[in-house]
Amino acid sequence: MPNIDVCLSPQLIGQYGAEGKIVVVVDILRATSCMVTAFANGVTCILPVETVEECAEFKTKGHLTAAEREGKIVDGFEIGNSPFSYLQPNIKGQTIGITTTNGTKAIKLSAAAEQILIGAFLNKTVIAQYLLAQNKDVLIVCAGWKNKMNLEDTLFAGALVSLLETSFISVNDSAVASKVLYEAAKNNLFAFVTQNSSHYKRLKNLNLDKDIAFCLQQDIYQVIPTMKGSEMVAMQLTAANSK
Amino acid sequence: MPNIDVCLSPQLIGQYGAEGKIVVVVDILRATSCMVTAFANGVTCILPVETVEECAEFKTKGHLTAAEREGKIVDGFEIGNSPFSYLQPNIKGQTIGITTTNGTKAIKLSAAAEQILIGAFLNKTVIAQYLLAQNKDVLIVCAGWKNKMNLEDTLFAGALVSLLETSFISVNDSAVASKVLYEAAKNNLFAFVTQNSSHYKRLKNLNLDKDIAFCLQQDIYQVIPTMKGSEMVAMQLTAANSK
Numbered sequence: 192m193p194n195i196d197v198c199l200s201p202q203l204i205g206q207y208g209a210e211g212k213i214v215v216v217v218d219i220l221r222a223t224s225c226m227v228t229a230f231a232n233g234v235t236c237i238l239p240v241e242t243v244e245e246c247a248e249f250k251t252k253g254h255l256t257a258a259e260r261e262g263k264i265v266d267g268f269e270i271g272n273s274p275f276s277y278l279q280p281n282i283k284g285q286t287i288g289i290t291t292t293n294g295t296k297a298i299k300l301s302a303a304a305e306q307i308l309i310g311a312f313l314n315k316t317v318i319a320q321y322l323l324a325q326n327k328d329v330l331i332v333c334a335g336w337k338n339k340m341n342l343e344d345t346l347f348a349g350a351l352v353s354l355l356e357t358s359f360i361s362v363n364d365s366a367v368a369s370k371v372l373y374e375a376a377k378n379n380l381f382a383f384v385t386q387n388s389s390h391y392k393r394l395k396n397l398n399l400d401k402d403i404a405f406c407l408q409q410d411i412y413q414v415i416p417t418m419k420g421s422e423m424v425a426m427q428l429t430a431a432n433s434k
Numbered sequence: 435m436p437n438i439d440v441c442l443s444p445q446l447i448g449q450y451g452a453e454g455k456i457v458v459v460v461d462i463l464r465a466t467s468c469m470v471t472a473f474a475n476g477v478t479c480i481l482p483v484e485t486v487e488e489c490a491e492f493k494t495k496g497h498l499t500a501a502e503r504e505g506k507i508v509d510g511f512e513i514g515n516s517p518f519s520y521l522q523p524n525i526k527g528q529t530i531g532i533t534t535t536n537g538t539k540a541i542k543l544s545a546a547a548e549q550i551l552i553g554a555f556l557n558k559t560v561i562a563q564y565l566l567a568q569n570k571d572v573l574i575v576c577a578g579w580k581n582k583m584n585l586e587d588t589l590f591a592g593a594l595v596s597l598l599e600t601s602f603i604s605v606n607d608s609a610v611a612s613k614v615l616y617e618a619a620k621n622n623l624f625a626f627v628t629q630n631s632s633h634y635k636r637l638k639n640l641n642l643d644k645d646i647a648f649c650l651q652q653d654i655y656q657v658i659p660t661m662k663g664s665e666m667v668a669m670q671l672t673a674a675n676s677k
Contacts, residue, residue, distance in 0.1 A: 199583060203443060206581045338449045340442060342607040364585040367630045371618050372611055387610045 194328045195359035197348040197369045199340040201297045204332060207363070213327050214304035215318060215351065217311065218334035219343040220390050221272045222294025223416075224311040224406035225257075228274040230425040231313075231412035233283035237423040239295040240288060249288030256288045262394050274405050297334035298418065304330070309416035309423065312347055312380075316410045317428070319354035324432055329359065331369075342372075342388045343407075346380065349373025350409075380407050437571045438602035440591040440609045442583040444540045447575060450606070456570050457547035458561060458594065460554065461577035462586040463633050464515045465537025467554040467649035468500075471517040473668040474556075474655035476526035480666040482538040483531060492531030499531045505637050517648050540577040541661065547573070552659035552666065555590055555623075559653045560671070562597035567675055572602065574612075585615075585631045586650075589623065592616025593652075623650050 198207045217223050226237055238254070240246050243265055246258050257270035264271025272291055276282070289295060301307050305327070310318050322329055331351060333344035349369035352361075361367065376383035381404060385391050391403060415426040426432075441450045460466050469480055481497070483489050486508055489501050500513035507514030515534055519525070532538060544550050548570070553561045565572055574594060576587035592612035595604075604610065619626035624647060628634050634646060658669040 199442060200446060200449075202446060202449070203581065206443075206445070336607075338446065339606050340608050340611065342611060345607075345611060362632055362635075363582050364579075364588075364630070364632050365583050368583065368585060368588060368611075368615055371615055371630075375614050375618055387607070387614075389605055389607050392605075 192358060192360045193326055195331070195352060195355055195361050195366055196329070196363050197331045197333065197345070197352065197365040199333050199345060199365055200335045200338050201300045201332065202338040204300050207330055209301050209304040209330055211305050211328065212330045213306045213308060213322065213325060214301040215308045215310040215329065215331045216294070216297050216301055216334065217331060217344045217347045218291065218294030218297060219311060219347050219406055220394065221274060221402055221406055222289070222291040222334065223309045224313055225272060225274050225277055226289070226309045226416050226423065227311045227313045227412055227414060229277040229282065229287065230414045230416050232277055234277065234287055235284055236286040237416065238286065238288045238421065239298050239423060240290050241296055241299055243290055246288045246290040254286045254288050255282065259291045261292065262397050262399070273399070273402050275402065293334040293336060297332050301332050307418040310347065310351065312350070312407055312409045314410070314412045314414055315347065315350055316354065317413045317415055319351060321415055321428070321432060322355060323358055329355070336390055341390055343384050343390065345369050346373050346376055346384070350377070435601060435603045436569055438574070438595060438598055438604050438609055439572070439606050440574045440576065440588070440595065440612045442576050442588060442608055443578045443581050444543045444575065445581040447543050450573055452544050452547040452573055454548050454571065455573045456549045456551060456565060456568060457544040458551045458553040458572065458574045459537070459540050459544055459577065460574060460587045460590045461534065461537030461540060462554060462590050462649055463637065464517060464645055464649055465532070465534040465577065466552045467556055468515060468517050468520055469552045469659050469666065470554045470556045470655055470657060472520040472525065472530065473657045473659050475520055477520065477530055478527055479529040480659065481529065481531045481664065482541050482666060483533050484539055484542055486533055489531045489533040497529045497531050498525065502534045504535065505640050505642070516642070516645050518645065536577040536579060540575050544575050550661040553590065553594065555593070555650055555652045557653070557655045557657055558590065558593055559597065560656045561658060562594060564658055564671070564675060565598060566601055572598070579633055584633055586627055586633065588612050589616050589619055589627070593620070
Protein backbone atom coordinates (compact mmCIF):
# COMPACT_ATOMS: atom_id res chain seq x y z
CA MET A 192 0.00 0.00 0.00
CA PRO A 193 1.24 3.52 -0.63
CA ASN A 194 2.22 5.75 2.25
CA ILE A 195 0.43 8.82 3.60
CA ASP A 196 2.12 11.40 5.79
CA VAL A 197 1.24 14.76 7.23
CA CYS A 198 3.83 17.53 7.45
CA LEU A 199 2.59 19.94 10.12
CA SER A 200 4.93 22.80 9.22
CA PRO A 201 6.59 23.76 5.91
CA GLN A 202 9.89 23.81 7.83
CA LEU A 203 9.64 20.05 8.31
CA ILE A 204 9.19 19.14 4.61
CA GLY A 205 12.81 17.99 4.43
CA GLN A 206 12.14 15.44 7.18
CA TYR A 207 9.29 13.82 5.25
CA GLY A 208 10.56 14.39 1.70
CA ALA A 209 8.36 15.47 -1.21
CA GLU A 210 10.34 13.68 -3.94
CA GLY A 211 8.30 11.22 -5.97
CA LYS A 212 5.13 11.92 -3.97
CA ILE A 213 1.85 13.62 -4.62
CA VAL A 214 1.85 16.61 -2.28
CA VAL A 215 -1.41 18.19 -1.18
CA VAL A 216 -0.77 21.74 0.01
CA VAL A 217 -3.34 23.14 2.42
CA ASP A 218 -3.83 26.62 3.86
CA ILE A 219 -7.47 26.59 4.93
CA LEU A 220 -7.52 30.20 6.23
CA ARG A 221 -7.45 31.22 3.48
CA ALA A 222 -5.00 30.78 0.59
CA THR A 223 -5.86 27.34 -0.71
CA SER A 224 -9.58 27.85 -0.02
CA CYS A 225 -9.33 30.95 -2.24
CA MET A 226 -7.48 29.06 -4.98
CA VAL A 227 -10.06 26.27 -5.10
CA THR A 228 -12.84 28.86 -5.17
CA ALA A 229 -11.08 30.75 -7.95
CA PHE A 230 -10.84 27.75 -10.30
CA ALA A 231 -14.37 26.62 -9.45
CA ASN A 232 -15.49 30.04 -10.64
CA GLY A 233 -13.64 30.18 -13.93
CA VAL A 234 -10.17 31.55 -13.22
CA THR A 235 -7.83 30.19 -15.92
CA CYS A 236 -4.47 30.38 -14.18
CA ILE A 237 -2.94 31.37 -10.84
CA LEU A 238 0.69 32.41 -10.48
CA PRO A 239 1.70 31.87 -6.84
CA VAL A 240 4.82 33.80 -5.80
CA GLU A 241 6.57 34.27 -2.48
CA THR A 242 7.14 38.03 -2.43
CA VAL A 243 4.93 41.07 -2.75
CA GLU A 244 7.45 42.50 -5.24
CA GLU A 245 7.18 39.52 -7.60
CA CYS A 246 3.41 39.73 -7.35
CA ALA A 247 3.39 43.44 -8.20
CA GLU A 248 5.24 42.70 -11.45
CA PHE A 249 2.25 40.75 -12.76
CA LYS A 250 0.30 44.01 -12.89
CA THR A 251 2.52 45.23 -15.69
CA LYS A 252 1.47 42.14 -17.65
CA GLY A 253 -2.20 42.97 -17.28
CA HIS A 254 -2.98 40.26 -14.73
CA LEU A 255 -5.12 40.65 -11.64
CA THR A 256 -3.01 40.53 -8.47
CA ALA A 257 -3.80 39.34 -4.94
CA ALA A 258 -1.48 40.01 -2.01
CA GLU A 259 -2.04 39.30 1.67
CA ARG A 260 0.20 39.79 4.69
CA GLU A 261 -0.84 39.32 8.33
CA GLY A 262 -4.41 38.59 7.19
CA LYS A 263 -4.81 41.92 5.40
CA ILE A 264 -4.78 43.02 1.75
CA VAL A 265 -1.48 44.69 0.87
CA ASP A 266 -1.79 48.34 -0.22
CA GLY A 267 -1.92 48.75 -3.97
CA PHE A 268 -3.37 45.32 -4.79
CA GLU A 269 -6.87 44.61 -6.15
CA ILE A 270 -7.50 41.45 -4.17
CA GLY A 271 -6.59 40.29 -0.64
CA ASN A 272 -7.20 36.79 0.64
CA SER A 273 -10.99 36.52 0.83
CA PRO A 274 -12.74 33.70 -1.03
CA PHE A 275 -15.58 36.10 -1.79
CA SER A 276 -13.23 38.04 -4.08
CA TYR A 277 -13.21 34.97 -6.30
CA LEU A 278 -16.97 34.80 -6.54
CA GLN A 279 -17.08 38.06 -8.50
CA PRO A 280 -18.00 37.69 -12.19
CA ASN A 281 -14.97 39.72 -13.34
CA ILE A 282 -12.51 36.96 -12.36
CA LYS A 283 -13.74 34.51 -15.00
CA GLY A 284 -11.06 33.71 -17.57
CA GLN A 285 -8.41 35.73 -15.71
CA THR A 286 -4.82 34.95 -14.76
CA ILE A 287 -4.14 36.03 -11.18
CA GLY A 288 -0.81 36.59 -9.43
CA ILE A 289 -1.05 35.65 -5.73
CA THR A 290 1.21 35.98 -2.69
CA THR A 291 0.12 35.14 0.86
CA THR A 292 1.82 34.86 4.27
CA ASN A 293 2.01 31.07 4.42
CA GLY A 294 0.27 29.30 1.53
CA THR A 295 2.38 30.37 -1.43
CA LYS A 296 5.55 29.59 0.53
CA ALA A 297 4.35 26.04 1.23
CA ILE A 298 3.76 25.54 -2.50
CA LYS A 299 7.31 26.66 -3.35
CA LEU A 300 8.82 24.41 -0.68
CA SER A 301 6.95 21.43 -2.17
CA ALA A 302 8.59 21.89 -5.58
CA ALA A 303 10.37 18.51 -5.46
CA ALA A 304 7.05 16.65 -5.53
CA GLU A 305 5.97 14.60 -8.52
CA GLN A 306 2.67 16.47 -8.44
CA ILE A 307 1.31 19.31 -6.29
CA LEU A 308 -2.42 19.51 -5.58
CA ILE A 309 -4.21 22.36 -3.84
CA GLY A 310 -6.51 21.13 -1.12
CA ALA A 311 -9.23 22.68 1.04
CA PHE A 312 -12.37 21.50 2.79
CA LEU A 313 -14.16 22.90 -0.27
CA ASN A 314 -12.73 20.18 -2.54
CA LYS A 315 -11.76 17.55 0.05
CA THR A 316 -13.64 14.56 -1.38
CA VAL A 317 -12.65 15.07 -5.01
CA ILE A 318 -9.02 15.24 -3.82
CA ALA A 319 -9.47 11.99 -1.88
CA GLN A 320 -11.04 10.27 -4.90
CA TYR A 321 -8.16 11.38 -7.11
CA LEU A 322 -5.55 10.15 -4.61
CA LEU A 323 -7.29 6.78 -4.27
CA ALA A 324 -7.05 6.31 -8.04
CA GLN A 325 -3.28 7.05 -8.21
CA ASN A 326 -1.81 4.48 -5.82
CA LYS A 327 1.16 6.74 -5.04
CA ASP A 328 2.72 8.03 -1.83
CA VAL A 329 0.97 11.14 -0.51
CA LEU A 330 2.33 13.95 1.65
CA ILE A 331 -0.11 16.52 3.02
CA VAL A 332 1.79 19.77 3.62
CA CYS A 333 0.12 22.11 6.09
CA ALA A 334 1.04 25.74 5.44
CA GLY A 335 0.61 26.51 9.14
CA TRP A 336 1.33 29.96 10.53
CA LYS A 337 4.88 31.21 10.07
CA ASN A 338 6.32 27.70 10.26
CA LYS A 339 4.28 26.74 13.33
CA MET A 340 1.53 24.13 13.11
CA ASN A 341 -2.02 25.39 13.06
CA LEU A 342 -5.34 23.78 13.86
CA GLU A 343 -7.35 24.31 10.70
CA ASP A 344 -4.76 22.90 8.30
CA THR A 345 -4.17 19.92 10.61
CA LEU A 346 -7.94 19.33 10.76
CA PHE A 347 -8.06 19.19 6.96
CA ALA A 348 -5.14 16.74 6.98
CA GLY A 349 -7.04 14.59 9.48
CA ALA A 350 -10.19 14.69 7.35
CA LEU A 351 -8.22 13.53 4.31
CA VAL A 352 -6.44 10.80 6.30
CA SER A 353 -9.88 9.58 7.48
CA LEU A 354 -11.02 9.24 3.87
CA LEU A 355 -7.84 7.45 2.77
CA GLU A 356 -6.70 5.35 5.72
CA THR A 357 -7.99 2.02 4.50
CA SER A 358 -5.94 2.32 1.30
CA PHE A 359 -2.77 3.92 2.67
CA ILE A 360 -0.34 3.18 5.49
CA SER A 361 1.59 5.66 7.60
CA VAL A 362 4.89 5.05 9.34
CA ASN A 363 4.84 8.38 11.17
CA ASP A 364 2.60 9.73 13.90
CA SER A 365 1.36 13.02 12.45
CA ALA A 366 -1.25 11.28 10.26
CA VAL A 367 -2.94 9.56 13.20
CA ALA A 368 -2.63 12.66 15.41
CA SER A 369 -4.34 14.74 12.70
CA LYS A 370 -7.10 12.16 12.37
CA VAL A 371 -7.75 12.08 16.13
CA LEU A 372 -7.93 15.88 16.13
CA TYR A 373 -10.40 15.84 13.23
CA GLU A 374 -12.56 13.21 14.94
CA ALA A 375 -12.77 15.48 18.01
CA ALA A 376 -13.77 18.47 15.88
CA LYS A 377 -15.81 17.14 12.97
CA ASN A 378 -19.27 17.40 14.48
CA ASN A 379 -18.92 21.16 14.70
CA LEU A 380 -15.90 22.31 12.78
CA PHE A 381 -16.85 26.00 12.87
CA ALA A 382 -17.29 26.00 16.66
CA PHE A 383 -14.05 24.07 17.16
CA VAL A 384 -12.03 26.42 14.96
CA THR A 385 -13.54 29.63 16.29
CA GLN A 386 -13.09 28.52 19.90
CA ASN A 387 -9.55 27.23 19.53
CA SER A 388 -7.69 28.55 16.49
CA SER A 389 -5.08 31.23 17.12
CA HIS A 390 -5.38 32.33 13.50
CA TYR A 391 -9.11 32.79 13.97
CA LYS A 392 -8.29 35.10 16.88
CA ARG A 393 -6.00 37.07 14.56
CA LEU A 394 -8.65 37.28 11.82
CA LYS A 395 -11.48 37.97 14.28
CA ASN A 396 -10.31 41.54 14.67
CA LEU A 397 -10.59 41.86 10.91
CA ASN A 398 -14.27 40.79 10.92
CA LEU A 399 -13.72 37.76 8.73
CA ASP A 400 -16.25 35.34 10.26
CA LYS A 401 -18.04 35.14 6.91
CA ASP A 402 -14.77 34.14 5.21
CA ILE A 403 -14.08 31.48 7.81
CA ALA A 404 -17.56 29.97 7.59
CA PHE A 405 -17.11 29.85 3.81
CA CYS A 406 -13.70 28.12 4.05
CA LEU A 407 -15.06 25.44 6.42
CA GLN A 408 -17.76 24.30 4.00
CA GLN A 409 -17.13 20.78 2.77
CA ASP A 410 -17.21 19.52 -0.80
CA ILE A 411 -18.98 22.37 -2.53
CA TYR A 412 -16.49 22.28 -5.43
CA GLN A 413 -15.32 19.47 -7.72
CA VAL A 414 -12.11 21.08 -8.94
CA ILE A 415 -8.46 20.22 -8.19
CA PRO A 416 -5.93 23.01 -8.77
CA THR A 417 -2.50 21.62 -9.61
CA MET A 418 0.92 23.07 -10.43
CA LYS A 419 2.31 22.91 -13.97
CA GLY A 420 5.78 24.33 -13.49
CA SER A 421 5.25 27.73 -11.89
CA GLU A 422 1.61 28.00 -12.99
CA MET A 423 -1.43 26.68 -11.17
CA VAL A 424 -4.23 25.36 -13.35
CA ALA A 425 -7.36 23.24 -12.90
CA MET A 426 -6.70 19.54 -13.39
CA GLN A 427 -8.72 17.85 -16.13
CA LEU A 428 -10.55 15.13 -14.19
CA THR A 429 -11.58 11.99 -16.05
CA ALA A 430 -13.14 8.70 -15.02
CA ALA A 431 -9.66 7.19 -15.36
CA ASN A 432 -7.87 9.40 -12.86
CA SER A 433 -10.61 9.74 -10.27
CA LYS A 434 -12.87 7.17 -8.64
CA MET B 435 -0.63 35.53 32.55
CA PRO B 436 2.48 33.75 31.33
CA ASN B 437 2.49 31.92 28.03
CA ILE B 438 2.62 28.18 27.39
CA ASP B 439 3.64 26.71 24.06
CA VAL B 440 4.32 23.26 22.69
CA CYS B 441 7.11 22.68 20.20
CA LEU B 442 6.29 19.42 18.41
CA SER B 443 9.74 18.90 16.87
CA PRO B 444 13.21 20.02 18.00
CA GLN B 445 13.65 21.48 14.52
CA LEU B 446 10.95 24.06 15.28
CA ILE B 447 12.51 25.41 18.50
CA GLY B 448 13.71 28.51 16.66
CA GLN B 449 10.10 29.33 15.71
CA TYR B 450 8.94 29.33 19.33
CA GLY B 451 12.14 30.57 21.00
CA ALA B 452 13.54 29.15 24.25
CA GLU B 453 15.14 32.40 25.46
CA GLY B 454 13.93 33.56 28.86
CA LYS B 455 11.55 30.62 29.21
CA ILE B 456 11.38 27.51 31.33
CA VAL B 457 11.73 24.66 28.83
CA VAL B 458 10.36 21.22 29.67
CA VAL B 459 12.09 18.62 27.49
CA VAL B 460 10.15 15.40 26.98
CA ASP B 461 11.10 12.10 25.34
CA ILE B 462 8.63 9.63 26.85
CA LEU B 463 9.97 6.54 25.02
CA ARG B 464 12.35 6.53 26.74
CA ALA B 465 15.12 9.06 27.42
CA THR B 466 13.42 11.50 29.79
CA SER B 467 11.48 8.69 31.50
CA CYS B 468 14.86 7.07 32.19
CA MET B 469 16.35 10.31 33.50
CA VAL B 470 13.48 10.88 35.93
CA THR B 471 13.72 7.26 37.08
CA ALA B 472 17.48 7.62 37.53
CA PHE B 473 17.26 10.63 39.86
CA ALA B 474 14.31 9.12 41.75
CA ASN B 475 16.57 6.17 42.48
CA GLY B 476 19.62 8.04 43.67
CA VAL B 477 21.72 8.92 40.62
CA THR B 478 23.74 12.03 41.49
CA CYS B 479 24.41 13.48 38.05
CA ILE B 480 23.65 12.79 34.37
CA LEU B 481 25.84 14.10 31.56
CA PRO B 482 23.73 14.18 28.38
CA VAL B 483 25.77 14.35 25.18
CA GLU B 484 24.83 14.20 21.51
CA THR B 485 27.33 11.69 20.15
CA VAL B 486 28.30 8.12 21.01
CA GLU B 487 31.97 9.21 20.90
CA GLU B 488 31.50 11.89 23.56
CA CYS B 489 29.62 9.40 25.70
CA ALA B 490 32.40 6.80 25.39
CA GLU B 491 34.89 9.32 26.80
CA PHE B 492 33.07 9.30 30.14
CA LYS B 493 34.16 5.70 30.64
CA THR B 494 37.74 6.82 30.98
CA LYS B 495 36.63 9.04 33.86
CA GLY B 496 35.06 6.10 35.70
CA HIS B 497 31.44 7.05 35.00
CA LEU B 498 28.68 4.67 33.98
CA THR B 499 27.66 5.22 30.36
CA ALA B 500 24.35 4.73 28.56
CA ALA B 501 24.05 4.87 24.77
CA GLU B 502 21.02 4.15 22.62
CA ARG B 503 20.52 4.35 18.86
CA GLU B 504 17.43 3.14 16.95
CA GLY B 505 15.96 1.85 20.23
CA LYS B 506 18.90 -0.47 20.96
CA ILE B 507 21.87 -0.34 23.33
CA VAL B 508 25.06 0.61 21.46
CA ASP B 509 27.78 -2.09 21.54
CA GLY B 510 30.32 -1.51 24.30
CA PHE B 511 28.06 0.44 26.66
CA GLU B 512 26.76 -0.78 30.03
CA ILE B 513 23.29 0.72 29.78
CA GLY B 514 20.82 1.23 26.92
CA ASN B 515 17.62 3.19 27.24
CA SER B 516 15.47 1.06 29.56
CA PRO B 517 14.08 2.63 32.75
CA PHE B 518 14.61 -0.72 34.47
CA SER B 519 18.38 -0.18 34.19
CA TYR B 520 17.92 2.73 36.58
CA LEU B 521 16.14 0.64 39.17
CA GLN B 522 19.29 -1.40 39.86
CA PRO B 523 20.94 -0.71 43.26
CA ASN B 524 24.36 -0.14 41.67
CA ILE B 525 23.31 3.18 40.09
CA LYS B 526 22.87 4.99 43.44
CA GLY B 527 25.33 7.85 43.83
CA GLN B 528 26.67 7.45 40.29
CA THR B 529 27.37 9.95 37.53
CA ILE B 530 26.10 8.63 34.19
CA GLY B 531 26.97 9.78 30.67
CA ILE B 532 23.97 9.40 28.33
CA THR B 533 23.36 9.73 24.60
CA THR B 534 20.06 8.82 22.89
CA THR B 535 18.59 9.18 19.38
CA ASN B 536 16.32 12.13 20.12
CA GLY B 537 16.22 13.15 23.79
CA THR B 538 19.76 14.37 24.37
CA LYS B 539 19.60 16.37 21.12
CA ALA B 540 16.43 18.14 22.28
CA ILE B 541 18.19 19.11 25.52
CA LYS B 542 21.13 20.62 23.62
CA LEU B 543 18.82 22.55 21.28
CA SER B 544 17.06 24.06 24.31
CA ALA B 545 20.29 25.56 25.66
CA ALA B 546 19.04 29.16 25.32
CA ALA B 547 16.33 28.58 27.93
CA GLU B 548 16.44 30.26 31.34
CA GLN B 549 15.91 26.83 32.88
CA ILE B 550 15.60 23.32 31.42
CA LEU B 551 13.46 20.73 33.21
CA ILE B 552 13.20 17.05 32.32
CA GLY B 553 9.60 15.90 32.09
CA ALA B 554 7.85 12.55 31.81
CA PHE B 555 4.50 11.09 32.81
CA LEU B 556 6.40 9.72 35.81
CA ASN B 557 6.88 13.24 37.28
CA LYS B 558 4.14 15.16 35.45
CA THR B 559 2.31 16.65 38.42
CA VAL B 560 5.39 17.77 40.35
CA ILE B 561 6.53 19.53 37.15
CA ALA B 562 3.12 21.22 36.83
CA GLN B 563 3.23 22.34 40.47
CA TYR B 564 6.68 23.81 40.00
CA LEU B 565 5.65 25.67 36.83
CA LEU B 566 2.54 27.07 38.54
CA ALA B 567 4.76 28.54 41.27
CA GLN B 568 7.16 30.28 38.85
CA ASN B 569 4.82 32.52 36.82
CA LYS B 570 7.15 32.41 33.81
CA ASP B 571 6.68 31.55 30.14
CA VAL B 572 6.87 27.82 29.48
CA LEU B 573 7.87 25.95 26.32
CA ILE B 574 7.37 22.19 26.19
CA VAL B 575 9.89 20.73 23.73
CA CYS B 576 8.92 17.32 22.37
CA ALA B 577 11.97 15.30 21.33
CA GLY B 578 9.90 13.51 18.69
CA TRP B 579 11.47 10.99 16.35
CA LYS B 580 14.26 12.29 14.11
CA ASN B 581 12.72 15.76 13.97
CA LYS B 582 9.20 14.48 13.25
CA MET B 583 6.43 14.85 15.81
CA ASN B 584 5.47 11.76 17.75
CA LEU B 585 2.36 10.78 19.66
CA GLU B 586 3.69 9.98 23.11
CA ASP B 587 5.61 13.23 23.61
CA THR B 588 2.65 15.24 22.29
CA LEU B 589 0.36 13.37 24.71
CA PHE B 590 2.60 14.37 27.62
CA ALA B 591 2.53 17.98 26.38
CA GLY B 592 -1.27 17.81 26.29
CA ALA B 593 -1.40 16.39 29.81
CA LEU B 594 0.77 19.24 31.10
CA VAL B 595 -1.27 21.86 29.22
CA SER B 596 -4.42 20.41 30.82
CA LEU B 597 -2.91 20.91 34.28
CA LEU B 598 -1.74 24.46 33.53
CA GLU B 599 -4.31 25.96 31.20
CA THR B 600 -6.20 28.02 33.75
CA SER B 601 -2.99 29.85 34.74
CA PHE B 602 -1.33 30.21 31.33
CA ILE B 603 -2.34 31.51 27.91
CA SER B 604 -1.23 30.26 24.51
CA VAL B 605 -1.08 32.28 21.31
CA ASN B 606 -0.24 29.26 19.16
CA ASP B 607 -2.24 26.18 18.21
CA SER B 608 0.04 23.33 19.22
CA ALA B 609 -0.90 23.62 22.91
CA VAL B 610 -4.62 23.15 22.25
CA ALA B 611 -3.98 20.44 19.64
CA SER B 612 -1.87 18.52 22.19
CA LYS B 613 -4.57 18.89 24.80
CA VAL B 614 -7.30 17.60 22.48
CA LEU B 615 -5.10 14.61 21.63
CA TYR B 616 -4.52 13.90 25.32
CA GLU B 617 -8.24 14.16 26.08
CA ALA B 618 -8.91 11.52 23.40
CA ALA B 619 -6.25 9.19 24.83
CA LYS B 620 -6.22 9.72 28.58
CA ASN B 621 -8.70 7.05 29.60
CA ASN B 622 -6.41 4.36 28.25
CA LEU B 623 -3.02 5.79 27.47
CA PHE B 624 -1.32 2.42 27.06
CA ALA B 625 -3.90 1.18 24.55
CA PHE B 626 -3.81 4.47 22.64
CA VAL B 627 -0.02 4.47 22.39
CA THR B 628 0.35 0.79 21.54
CA GLN B 629 -2.36 0.99 18.89
CA ASN B 630 -1.19 4.19 17.26
CA SER B 631 2.43 5.09 17.99
CA SER B 632 4.94 4.47 15.21
CA HIS B 633 7.73 4.39 17.78
CA TYR B 634 5.89 1.67 19.67
CA LYS B 635 5.85 -0.32 16.44
CA ARG B 636 9.62 0.17 16.19
CA LEU B 637 10.15 -0.89 19.82
CA LYS B 638 7.66 -3.75 19.63
CA ASN B 639 10.14 -5.85 17.69
CA LEU B 640 12.56 -5.30 20.54
CA ASN B 641 10.11 -6.70 23.12
CA LEU B 642 9.91 -3.53 25.14
CA ASP B 643 6.24 -3.61 26.23
CA LYS B 644 7.35 -3.67 29.87
CA ASP B 645 9.43 -0.52 29.32
CA ILE B 646 6.53 1.23 27.64
CA ALA B 647 4.05 0.34 30.38
CA PHE B 648 6.58 1.66 32.90
CA CYS B 649 7.04 4.96 31.02
CA LEU B 650 3.27 5.56 30.82
CA GLN B 651 2.78 5.41 34.59
CA GLN B 652 1.75 8.76 35.98
CA ASP B 653 3.20 10.59 38.99
CA ILE B 654 5.14 7.80 40.65
CA TYR B 655 8.13 10.11 41.23
CA GLN B 656 8.44 13.53 42.88
CA VAL B 657 11.76 14.56 41.36
CA ILE B 658 12.56 17.21 38.74
CA PRO B 659 15.83 16.77 36.87
CA THR B 660 17.22 20.11 35.67
CA MET B 661 20.29 21.28 33.75
CA LYS B 662 23.12 23.15 35.53
CA GLY B 663 25.38 24.03 32.63
CA SER B 664 26.14 20.74 30.91
CA GLU B 665 25.21 18.62 33.95
CA MET B 666 21.78 17.32 34.86
CA VAL B 667 20.97 17.20 38.56
CA ALA B 668 17.88 16.80 40.73
CA MET B 669 16.28 20.12 41.63
CA GLN B 670 16.00 20.88 45.33
CA LEU B 671 12.24 21.33 45.75
CA THR B 672 11.01 23.56 48.57
CA ALA B 673 7.61 24.83 49.65
CA ALA B 674 8.60 28.16 48.10
CA ASN B 675 9.24 26.94 44.56
CA SER B 676 6.48 24.37 44.29
CA LYS B 677 2.79 24.54 45.18
